[in-house]
Amino acid sequence: MRVLSGQSLLDIAVQVDGSVETVFEWALANDKSITDRLTPGEILVAPGSALREKDIANYFYGIQKKLATGITAQNHELIVPDDGIGAMIIGSTFIVS
Incomplete structure (x- = not known):
């Protein structure tokens, strides 16, 4: 099985x-953790x-569907907006008074 961009062992x-x-069996067969980031093009047993x-x-x-639920550079902006507390900078966009 060749890994595509954004695929996880769960996918x-x-x-x-x-x-x-079967994710645990995939992990064991390929000497991985179920949360490891996979490399596109990598071959899994x-x-x-x-x-x-x-x-x-x-x-x-x-239906020839390939699952790839991981966050990639292409879909990051669609999923994680650049606002809120995680995007704030103390003293610049987050003022402590």
Whole structure:
């Protein structure tokens, strides 16, 4: 399985196996943590899980959909607005008095 930009192990588990339950098997088979950031183009070994939900996996395969729910440089502005306390600078946009 070749990793696409923005994909996580959870995305791949659902896309290939049709179940989030297989994410732990994907992590073990590829010597990763379930929260590791994946590198686009990286090749992952499919664990061949007994927990595979064939109907869901076949659905994603049939419609040729690739799941990629990670925040990328392209979609960061759509998801995380540049306002609020996280974007404030003390003494500049956040005045303490």
